[in-house]
Amino acid sequence: MNNILVPPTIPVNTFIPKDYKSSIKPVWCPGCGDHTVLMGFTKAMAKLGLNPEDAVVVSGIGCSSRIPAYTKCYGFHGVHGRSLPIAAGIKLAHPELSVLVFSGDGDGYSIGGNHFLHACRRNINLTYVVMDNQVYGMTKGQPSPTTEPDWDNGMAPGGTNLRPFQPLVIALAAGANFIARGFSGDSNGTADLIAEAVTHPGFSFVEILSPCVTFRPEQRAWKDMVRSAPVKTTFDRGQAARHLATDDGFYTGVLFRDTRPAFEPPKAKTQVEVSDFNQEFIV
Amino acid sequence: MTSSQSGKIKRIAIAVVGSGGSGVMTVGDLLLRSAAKAGWYGMMRRSSGPQIRGGEAAAYVELSTSPLESPCEYFNILLALDWKNVERFASEIALDKDSVVISGEAGVEFPEMVTDSGAKIWDVDLKAMLKKLKGGRTNIAALGLLGKLIGCPANIVRNTLENKFSAKALDPEVSFAALELGVQAASQVELIMELAPPAADAEERWAITGNQAAGLGALRAGVRFVAAYPITPATEILEWMSPRLRKVGGFLLQAEDELASINMSIGASYSGVPALTATSGPGLALMSESLGLAVAAEIPLVVVNVMRGGPSTGIPTKSEQTDLNLAVHGLHGDAPHLVLAPHSIPDCLWTTQWAVNLAEKLQTPAIVLSDQSLGQTLAVTKRPRDSTIKAEREVLKKVTEKYKRYALTDSGVSPMTLPGTPDGQYTADGLEHTPEGTPSSMVEDHDAQLEKRDRKLRNFDYGDDWAEITGDGKIAVITWGSTGGTVREAVSQIDPEGNKIRLMVIRLLSPAQPDIFKKALENAERVLVVEQSYGAQFYRYLRGYFELDERAESFSKPGPLPISSTMLRDKLQEWTTV
Numbered sequence A: 001m002n003n004i005l006v007p008p009t010i011p012v013n014t015f016i017p018k019d020y021k022s023s024i025k026p027v028w029c030p031g032c033g034d035h036t037v038l039m040g041f042t043k044a045m046a047k048l049g050l051n052p053e054d055a056v057v058v059s060g061i062g063c064s065s066r067i068p069a070y071t072k073c074y075g076f077h078g079v080h081g082r083s084l085p086i087a088a089g090i091k092l093a094h095p096e097l098s099v100l101v102f103s104g105d106g107d108g109y110s111i112g113g114n115h116f117l118h119a120c121r122r123n124i125n126l127t128y129v130v131m132d133n134q135v136y137g138m139t140k141g142q143p144s145p146t147t148e149p150d151w152d153n154g155m156a157p158g159g160t161n162l163r164p165f166q167p168l169v170i171a172l173a174a175g176a177n178f179i180a181r182g183f184s185g186d187s188n189g190t191a192d193l194i195a196e197a198v199t200h201p202g203f204s205f206v207e208i209l210s211p212c213v214t215f216r217p218e219q220r221a222w223k224d225m226v227r228s229a230p231v232k233t234t235f236d237r238g239q240a241a242r243h244l245a246t247d248d249g250f251y252t253g254v255l256f257r258d259t260r261p262a263f264e265p266p267k268a269k270t271q272v273e274v275s276d277f278n279q280e281f282i283v
Numbered sequence B: 001m002t003s004s005q006s007g008k009i010k011r012i013a014i015a016v017v018g019s020g021g022s023g024v025m026t027v028g029d030l031l032l033r034s035a036a037k038a039g040w041y042g043m044m045r046r047s048s049g050p051q052i053r054g055g056e057a058a059a060y061v062e063l064s065t066s067p068l069e070s071p072c073e074y075f076n077i078l079l080a081l082d083w084k085n086v087e088r089f090a091s092e093i094a095l096d097k098d099s100v101v102i103s104g105e106a107g108v109e110f111p112e113m114v115t116d117s118g119a120k121i122w123d124v125d126l127k128a129m130l131k132k133l134k135g136g137r138t139n140i141a142a143l144g145l146l147g148k149l150i151g152c153p154a155n156i157v158r159n160t161l162e163n164k165f166s167a168k169a170l171d172p173e174v175s176f177a178a179l180e181l182g183v184q185a186a187s188q189v190e191l192i193m194e195l196a197p198p199a200a201d202a203e204e205r206w207a208i209t210g211n212q213a214a215g216l217g218a219l220r221a222g223v224r225f226v227a228a229y230p231i232t233p234a235t236e237i238l239e240w241m242s243p244r245l246r247k248v249g250g251f252l253l254q255a256e257d258e259l260a261s262i263n264m265s266i267g268a269s270y271s272g273v274p275a276l277t278a279t280s281g282p283g284l285a286l287m288s289e290s291l292g293l294a295v296a297a298e299i300p301l302v303v304v305n306v307m308r309g310g311p312s313t314g315i316p317t318k319s320e321q322t323d324l325n326l327a328v329h330g331l332h333g334d335a336p337h338l339v340l341a342p343h344s345i346p347d348c349l350w351t352t353q354w355a356v357n358l359a360e361k362l363q364t365p366a367i368v369l370s371d372q373s374l375g376q377t378l379a380v381t382k383r384p385r386d387s388t389i390k391a392e393r394e395v396l397k398k399v400t401e402k403y404k405r406y407a408l409t410d411s412g413v414s415p416m417t418l419p420g421t422p423d424g425q426y427t428a429d430g431l432e433h434t435p436e437g438t439p440s441s442m443v444e445d446h447d448a449q450l451e452k453r454d455r456k457l458r459n460f461d462y463g464d465d466w467a468e469i470t471g472d473g474k475i476a477v478i479t480w481g482s483t484g485g486t487v488r489e490a491v492s493q494i495d496p497e498g499n500k501i502r503l504m505v506i507r508l509l510s511p512a513q514p515d516i517f518k519k520a521l522e523n524a525e526r527v528l529v530v531e532q533s534y535g536a537q538f539y540r541y542l543r544g545y546f547e548l549d550e551r552a553e554s555f556s557k558p559g560p561l562p563i564s565s566t567m568l569r570d571k572l573q574e575w576t577t578v
Ligand SMILES: Cc1ncc(C[n+]2csc(CCOP(=O)(O)OP(=O)(O)O)c2C)c(N)n1
Pocket: A061, A062, A063, A064, A065, A080, A103, A104, A105, A106, A107, A108, A131, A133, A135, A136, A137, A138, A139, A144
């Protein structure tokens, strides 16, 4: 590994992936990429050796966002698009918790797009996994920000004719501390990326291509299109940007790491009692 | 207002106006603080033109021998540092023939609001007097003049001014000289009235705004996380809390918008830290979806909403009681939650503290409806009431059997585990769920959880604090929020014994308590419902929840002017004499 920042993970306890999987049966369609993202997550957790109760899995709304209840960690399944603020609140209030956020391309890039920008620049120590299927799965097949312009659909017959949103470029420009892409079909690769993202300080963004076999059956071909990026992880934003210039959206791996320390709530040097504030007001 | 030709008055209202940068607010603030030190009660409201900075401004200072409940309708003194654009304030500064107008600059044409009033005008050319004093400021001279006129001891005014030196970068020598010039200029003005001296043994008094009081109440109740987005007139809560939170182990984060601020607060609270956000109407509207989440997932949370004129951007700097509908009814689904309203500036402290206690105890969001006139008015009041209520979140620290986050308990409140607790894992969810927290769309689960969330609020004993009730007459006057002060004052004048009028100022707006309300209203023959709204939101709310029938009449006026106490007194006079 080319990274001096990541401390070696010494699991306190020995866990196996199953220790992180709840007994609730996922609502996902058979073959949906999200099943293997869940598997990647459980493998990552076993790798990290975190106690299930010390991790919080936060999400918004969408097929992908159903993930928290399928884990054995603490979970928060909030409203559409707001997973990042919920996670920020948890992490700021309880920095000792590991907070992982799972989102979809509609949840994370459309309705929650503003939070994505600000989470990148705020750099709170969170792991943000977006399960991108380039469609709104839960609402049954509308175009999302990452959908190709010519994809025919009921909402925009003939396609949206819009330039797709470029999550990695945006994350890089907005200041994310760690940027990676993976493929759900490779659950070991996903596990590695999630584990690295959790260990990396600051805001870590992992985009996972996760096919929607129901509304985008053509995405089954993704398994033949994804490949490791031919470049090494860089610490240089400019170089990362140049790498993205030749990215066709199917390169996987860690693109970029920054060394910025994570945001932490500042504390006043001297601590006082609340009753001390009365003095300000007494005439 | 009690102004008479002779004798001492118990209350005086002074308006100070001037163009941008003339230091109007400094005069007002220092005058009020000096008077407070000397033993008077009082308050100061601020008014300004639409310019962000540097426009004309007005400070309305009222002083009294006893705590003040409502803004005056007439001013005894208008002091103009200069007369640029003063007509802008014409509707706010009512003058009459007993008023005194002091002009700080000579050779100007007075606006109609002055000439038409019949007020006596004194041309005190402070500007010219200060020509000789290099760097001397007109507003400091005005402070000296006004301090002298109200009879405030000179050394007190001097000390108050001295405390401002470092903050305002004033030259001490020049400032004291300007102050003294003002004191001497006071001999050029003949006051028709004189303010009675303060009580000698004045009890502990506080100088505080409603926004500061709300912030302090929140800290006292244990709030240690705030995420919020700036908005007038709520921002002072945030600016007051931010540095202080850091001193008590907490933190305030400026979020990217209100959608983020409420969800960050929900996240912090879910993890165990009492959390709050503050906003005004437009922000509350943005938060309404996530308030539903806090109801469904049973997350304690407080939203302090400082109301301003609406709809839309409306009149951001003026007060109105028109977010009531949104606060009570604005959530989607059947979403029982708490709505509370402070009824005075010091009560902003107690009510916010109570709101945090209740939200924590009942695991639901609480909206505190304050407003601009409470939030931004600086009041010199009695020490705000201390709370003895201890209401804490039921946290399960050790899990011994299979944990059910949304267990159907007798009270409806289910003990909550916090992340980090072994075997307490669950997923907080806005999806309807089973007692375990597993998503469910089954009718039994929906029924059980709807009933539980409703019951925990409905069956809770809120005690006597749900309303402030005085008198036991057959005429009931019902009001809420900042209007409470005006109504209290009018009622105490019309019915000092309290045997004709029963006054009810409602603090707990949601959940409605029909039985308790009905009892409180027993034998009332007529009911007057007073509020500051065009659409009579409070009147309709009461008619919706309680049996008011034909007894009730609405007395409802929109902002931006405060409810007229004269009109209200006339109404009550008419009702009490028939
Ligand atoms: C405020 C709001 N608007 C709309 C919806 C409806 N909705 C639910 S999921 C979703 C899109 C989900 O798409 P994505 O995030 O890509 O998740 P996927 O289902 O594809 O995994 C929408 C529009 C909602 N739940 N809430």
